[in-house]
Amino acid sequence: MMNEKSESQQQHLETFSYDDDVTKLFVTATLIWGAVAMFLGVLVAFQLADWRLNFGIEWLTFGRLRPLHTNAAIFAFAGNGFFAGIYHSMQRLLKCRMFNDTLGRIHFWGWQLIIVCAAITLPMGLSRSKEYAELEWPIGIMITIVWVVFAVNFFGTLFKRREKHIYVAIWFYIATIVTVAVLHIVNSLAIPVSWTKSYSIYAGVQDALVQWWYGHNAVAFFLTTPFLGLMYYFVPKAANRPIYSYRLSIIHFWSLVFLYIWAGPHHLLYSALPEWVQTLGVVFSISLWAPSWGGMINGLLTIRGVWHRLRTDHTLKFLATALTFYGMSTFEGPLLSIKSVNSLAHFTSWIVGHVHSGTIGWNYFMVAGIFYYLIPYLWKTKLYSQKLGHLHFWTATIGLLFYIVSMWVAGVTQGLMWRAIDQTTGMLVYPNFVETVIRIVPMYWIRAFGGVLVLTSFLIMMYNFYKTIQGAPKKVKPEEFQAPALHAQKHEATQGHRKLEGLPAIFSVLVVIAILVGSAIEILPGLLSNHFIEENPDIKPLTALEQAGRDIYTREGCFYCHSQMIRPMPHETMRYGKRSTAAEYVYDHPFQWGSRRTGPDLARIGGKYPNMWHYRHMIDPREMTPGSIMPVYDWLIYREIDFEILPEKLTALRKVGVPYSDEEIQNAVADAKEQAESVSYMLTETGVDASIQDKEIVALIAYLQRLGVDAGESTEFQFTEENLEAEE
Amino acid sequence: MKSEVLTQATNLWPQIFALFIFIAVFVGACLWIFRKNSAKVYDEMANIPLEKGQKR
Numbered sequence: 001m002m003n004e005k006s007e008s009q010q011q012h013l014e015t016f017s018y019d020d021d022v023t024k025l026f027v028t029a030t031l032i033w034g035a036v037a038m039f040l041g042v043l044v045a046f047q048l049a050d051w052r053l054n055f056g057i058e059w060l061t062f063g064r065l066r067p068l069h070t071n072a073a074i075f076a077f078a079g080n081g082f083f084a085g086i087y088h089s090m091q092r093l094l095k096c097r098m099f100n101d102t103l104g105r106i107h108f109w110g111w112q113l114i115i116v117c118a119a120i121t122l123p124m125g126l127s128r129s130k131e132y133a134e135l136e137w138p139i140g141i142m143i144t145i146v147w148v149v150f151a152v153n154f155f156g157t158l159f160k161r162r163e164k165h166i167y168v169a170i171w172f173y174i175a176t177i178v179t180v181a182v183l184h185i186v187n188s189l190a191i192p193v194s195w196t197k198s199y200s201i202y203a204g205v206q207d208a209l210v211q212w213w214y215g216h217n218a219v220a221f222f223l224t225t226p227f228l229g230l231m232y233y234f235v236p237k238a239a240n241r242p243i244y245s246y247r248l249s250i251i252h253f254w255s256l257v258f259l260y261i262w263a264g265p266h267h268l269l270y271s272a273l274p275e276w277v278q279t280l281g282v283v284f285s286i287s288l289w290a291p292s293w294g295g296m297i298n299g300l301l302t303i304r305g306v307w308h309r310l311r312t313d314h315t316l317k318f319l320a321t322a323l324t325f326y327g328m329s330t331f332e333g334p335l336l337s338i339k340s341v342n343s344l345a346h347f348t349s350w351i352v353g354h355v356h357s358g359t360i361g362w363n364y365f366m367v368a369g370i371f372y373y374l375i376p377y378l379w380k381t382k383l384y385s386q387k388l389g390h391l392h393f394w395t396a397t398i399g400l401l402f403y404i405v406s407m408w409v410a411g412v413t414q415g416l417m418w419r420a421i422d423q424t425t426g427m428l429v430y431p432n433f434v435e436t437v438i439r440i441v442p443m444y445w446i447r448a449f450g451g452v453l454v455l456t457s458f459l460i461m462m463y464n465f466y467k468t469i470q471g472a473p474k475k476v477k478p479e480e481f482q483a484p485a486l487h488a489q490k491h492e493a494t495q496g497h498r499k500l501e502g503l504p505a506i507f508s509v510l511v512v513i514a515i516l517v518g519s520a521i522e523i524l525p526g527l528l529s530n531h532f533i534e535e536n537p538d539i540k541p542l543t544a545l546e547q548a549g550r551d552i553y554t555r556e557g558c559f560y561c562h563s564q565m566i567r568p569m570p571h572e573t574m575r576y577g578k579r580s581t582a583a584e585y586v587y588d589h590p591f592q593w594g595s596r597r598t599g600p601d602l603a604r605i606g607g608k609y610p611n612m613w614h615y616r617h618m619i620d621p622r623e624m625t626p627g628s629i630m631p632v633y634d635w636l637i638y639r640e641i642d643f644e645i646l647p648e649k650l651t652a653l654r655k656v657g658v659p660y661s662d663e664e665i666q667n668a669v670a671d672a673k674e675q676a677e678s679v680s681y682m683l684t685e686t687g688v689d690a691s692i693q694d695k696e697i698v699a700l701i702a703y704l705q706r707l708g709v710d711a712g713e714s715t716e717f718q719f720t721e722e723n724l725e726a727e728e
Numbered sequence: 729m730k731s732e733v734l735t736q737a738t739n740l741w742p743q744i745f746a747l748f749i750f751i752a753v754f755v756g757a758c759l760w761i762f763r764k765n766s767a768k769v770y771d772e773m774a775n776i777p778l779e780k781g782q783k784r
Contacts, residue, residue, distance in 0.1 A: 093776055167776040233777050242774035247761045254757065 014162065014485050017478040018091045020378050022104035026084035027374060029112060030367060031462050033076035036119075038455040040069040045448040048598065049441060051621075051629045059123035061631045063557025067134040068122040073359055074132060074222060076115045081367040082226040083111070083150075086173055088374060089233040090154070093170055095163045095483045099156025103149050110146035114139060126196045129554035130211050130590050132218050133187050137198045140188040147184070151177050158504045162483040166504065168249040172229030174504065175257050175511050179221040182515065187214035193645065193652045197551070201656045204585025205533060208268055208593055209277065209526050213519065216264035223359065225256070227366050228295055231323070234370050235299050238315040244301035248294055255291040257511060259284050261518035266337040269346065270567040271593060272582040273526075278339075280522055285337035292330035299323045314389040318369030321397065325361025329354060344419070347563055347597040349440065349447075350411025353404045360400050360454055368392070368461060375465050380476050384467035392460045399453025402446055410443035419571040428574055433600040438627045536583035539710045541658045542703070544646045545672040545679070549703025551649070552696050554592070556633065563594035564603040564707070577604035577708065584711050587658045599630055604708030611682040614701045636697040641676065643669045643694070675702060 047053045047062050054060040091098060098104050117139045121127075127134040135143070154177060158166070187210055190198035202210050236243050243249060265273060265281025300323050303316060310317045332354050336345050345351060376383050383389065417436040420429035430436055542550060553559070566572050568579040580603050585591055609617075616623055619637065621630040646668040650660045664671070673694075679702050680693045692698060 089777075095779075163776060165773050165776060167773060169777070236774075236777045240778070242771070242778060246770040246774040247766075250761050251758065255754070 012484045013482045015480055015482050016095075016097050016162075017480050019087070019098045019101050019104060020478065022098065022101070022108060023084050023088045023374070024378055025105075025108045026080050026087060027371065027378070029108070030077060030080040030084055030371075031465060033072055033080055033115060034364070034367070035455075035458055035462060037069060037072035037077045038451070038458050040065055040072055042448060042451040042455050044069055045444065045451045047631070048629060049444040049448050051631055054631055056632065056634075058125075058635050061556070061633075063560050063631070064123050064125055064127075066557060066560045067127060067131075068119060070132055071118050071122065071134065072115070074218065075118075078223055078227075078359070078363045078367070079111065081363070081370070082176075082230060083107070084374065085230040085234070085367075085370050086154075086226065088378075089169060089230065090157060090173065093163065093167045093233065094157060094161035095481070096157060096161050099153050099160060103153040103156075107146060107150045107153060110142065110149065114142050114146065117142070121196070125555035125557075127554060127557065128190065128198065128200065128590065129557070129559060129592065130187070130200065130207075131215055131595060133184075133211070133214060136196055137188070137190055137192050138195060140184070140190075143184060144181075144188075147177075147181055151181070155504065155508075160486075162486055164486060166507070167232070168243075168246070168253060169229040169232040171253050171507070171511075172225045172232065174508050175253075175515075176221050176226045176229070178508055178512055179217065179225075179257075179261075179515050182512070182519075183214045183217050183221065187211060191652045191655045193649050197649075199649075199652050199656055200590040202527070202589070202591075203657065204588045204591050205272055205274075205582045206527055207589065207591040208271065208273060208585075209265070209523055211591070212267040213261075213264040213523055216267060217261060219358070220260035220263070223363055224260075227363060228252075228256075230366060230370060231295070231299050231319070234315070234373060235302050235319050235323075238313065238319060238369070238373055239303050239306050239309075241302060241305070244298050244304070248298045252291050252295045252298060254514070256288070256295065258514045258518070259288050259291060261515045262522060263288060263337070265522065266342070267595065268593075269337075269339055269342045270569070271565050272580050272585065274582075277522055277526065282337050282339060284518070286334045289330065289334040292333075293327060296323050296327040296330070312386070314372040314383070314386075314393065315369050317393060318365050318372060321393075322362050322365035322369060325357055325365060325400075329358040329362060332357065343567070343569065344415040345411060346567075347595070348411035348415045349407045349443070349596075350415070352596065353407025353411060356407070357400070357404050360396075360403070364396070364454075364458075368396070371461075371465065375468055379469050379472035381468060381472035384464050384471060388460055388464040392457050392464065395453050395460065396457035399450045399455075399457060402450030402453065404450075406443045406446035406450060410440040410447070413443075414440050418575070419569070421571055421574075428571060431575070433575070434625050434627050437598070437629055441629065533582040533586060536581065536711070538712065539583055539586060541587045541653075541660060542706060543671060543675055544650060544664070544668040545641075545675040545699050546703045546706045547649060547653070548641055548643075548646060548672060548696075549699035549701070552636070552700045553703060554590070558602075559592045559594040560596065561594075561598035561630070563597050563601045565593040566601055566603050572601075576601045578711070581711070584708075587653075589653060589656055589658070602704070602707055604711070606705045606707040606709040611679060611701050611705065612686055614704055615683055615688065615697060618697055618700070633697075636700060637692065637695050639696045640694050641672070641696055641699050643672055646672055672699075679705075 043053070043060075044062055044065050047065075054062065054065075058064070087098065087104065114135075118135055121136060121139065122134060126136050128136060133140075154173065158170070189201045191201060192198040200207050232243060232249060262284035263281055265277045266285045267281075269278050269282070271278075300320065303310070303320055306316070310320055335341055336351070336354060372383065372389065414436045417430045417439065421427065422429050564580075566576045566578070566580045573579055584603075585593075613624060615637075617625070617630075618633045620632060620634075621628040647665050650658075650665045650668050654660045654665070676693050676698045680688070680690075680698050683692055683698075684690050
């Protein structure tokens with residue numbers, strides 16, 4: 001191409017090299033964090049199969065490690081992975097070095113610092129209790145700053161580029177950068193109580209809406225768009241032929257960006273969310289199938305004609321498999337959004353399987369494919385072992401299949417058991433929740449085994465790359481390239497989309513508009529107007545002690561296993577009590593509806609059991625429910641309630657709209673102590689030491705006993721004090 | 729408000745209008761992307777990843 005340029009342009013050639021060191025840093029970090037993320041995944045998988053595997057250590061319990069696993073997989077592994085790919089590909093696509101090397105280093109080290117902070121704070125239980133947005137506000141601010149540094153470096157590079165056209169991969173990167181910024185900021189808004197505790201400014205239904213708008217679009221704009229951009233660069237590169245259809249890529253980009261932002265509410269079907277928002281979410285989720293498959297087909301067809309190389313070329317093999325899994329999970333996603341399918345699959349392991357066919361099948365395989373290309377290229381050497389490459393591929397693929405299939409079986413089995421109603425008696429066939437748990441424990445073992453294979457595959461890959469890098473020549477002079485400066489290039493009459501691409505700023509604005517349209521129509525009405533929530537004057541804010549209990553509930557991550565949302569279905573109301581309504585959640589900062597029912601719903605647990613039941617159940621769940629897989633929470637009987645902070649907590653909650661009176665705030669400590677005394681009265685009666693009064697378990701019990709009580713009549717079987725006395 | 733929105737659901741015109749806009753924009757974009765004489769430009773762009781920049 002270049003030699004076709006005219007003489008005059010030759011004179012304007014500029015010489016430059018690429019900043020490959022920053023890419024190498026990100027590559028290294030990806031490999032390390034990937035192993036950590038997968039190890040954590042395997043650990044929590046085994047914990048569901050055998051509850052003892054947290055070794056009785058609170059920092060290792062499921063509720064605290066699950067967020068660490070997801071954050072490590074998404075932000076540490078996939079994040080570092082696509083940063084590596086972006087830094088490499090954008091410099092080449094734009095024919096210029098990154099805008100500023102130092103900004104790249106700040107981005108790198110800042111991001112690693114954030115991950116280290118996450119690895120420390122999450123096991124400690126410092127969590128905002130919103131999925132994939134758990135990190136407390138100071139870390140949230142760090143994320144914002146580092147993201148801005150990345151954005152400045154990115155757009156700076158765009159402005160000093162030497163390539164006039166902006167290739168489609170770059171659009172996907174732009175969409176990633178602007179959208180993630182918007183999502184992160186809007187979902188993170190909170191009022192701090194202290195350095196380590198804050199309350200979401202949104203409550204209940206609104207918090208749910210914002211959270212899943214964020215949560216789904218984290219999948220869309222953190223795990224999908226950057227990787228699609230990488231796909232558009234690395235697949236042509238590996239196949240050594242241009243993308244199958246550039247036109248299709250334009251349609252792919254705009255329809256994906258426009259449609260994705262609407263899909264979030266499919267996480268909240270049959271919940272207390274307004275019906276019309278749910279319907280919008282379903283419609284757009286199903287529409288998403290088209291652009292997703294358009295992109296997949298575009299990628300796969302690029303490989304046509306070089307299929308035979310799949311046998312020997314690890315890059316192509318992994319990329320093609322990644323695209324296949326992408327196709328599978330983007331088919332499954334819309335399927336799961338259909339309301340009747342969702343009614344069965346929601347809250348079950350099926351969703352967990354779906355997520356992993358995306359994150360392992362798509363993200364991990366993409367990263368692997370890209371690294372098989374990138375590492376030999378960057379370190380100017382050859383892959384250490386082809387054989388290990390094959391072994392890597394097969395262990396990963398087989399492990400993933402074990403994972404997906406076991407979760408399908410577990411999900412469908414448990415979903416069917418939950419809804420089974422006896423035709424003749426009209427009663428639940430499995431009224432005991434734990435029966436449905438015990439039935440799927442074998443599947444948990446198989447899933448954990450699949451996870452071990454996937455982790456093993458990763459370690460094989462790491463070893464192979466380690467050896468590759470070790471054998472690389474030590475000092476290589478950076479390659480130099482030449483290209484004319486942008487302003488020196490002949491300017492053809494530009495028009496239409498090409499002009500648009502030539503103007504990154506305007507392009508970015510259009511992307512922002514595309515994502516804001518959906519966000520505004522779907523979310524703003526719910527945020528600005530309380531009319532969607534029919535009021536219920538019986539619903540009162542929690543007492544100070546109950547709020548302390550709720551903070552323990554969020555700290556321990558109970559919501560990763562327990563929902564607080566009873567869907568309007570006969571089997572749910574028979575099992576848990578009457579359906580949940582939006583009004584019940586108006587003081588919930590953050591909402592705790594949950595996404596997976598590893599254990600039963602707790603929305604109306606209040607009054608179902610006596611305090612003593614909860615006390616013994618938290619210390620040893622198996623004593624009360626044989627076969628339970630719930631972890632032991634015995635530290636709650638040693639740790640003291642932090643009474644002193646309660647006035648500050650209530651004040652912060654008042655700022656976000658919970659109507660606590662001045663009096664309630666002033667007397668928070670005394671009120672809480674009084675309630676603690678009465679809650680523990682029932683425990684000390686039966687022989688528990690009186691010192692239990694100021695222990696955390698009392699606050700937690702107070703909270704659990706309040707759940708669903710305001711809304712009236714809970715379940716059919718009521719074990720209240722009166723009931724028990726009457727029995728005697 | 730919920731019932732307000734639901735009453736709107738019987739009013740088909742906004743929905744048909746929205747549908748029309750969506751389809752019109754989509755079809756318009758496709759027509760434009762597949763416009764005549766654009767093949768050369770798209771080929772050029774599709775080849776960007778395969779260019780290396782001129783080595784010194």
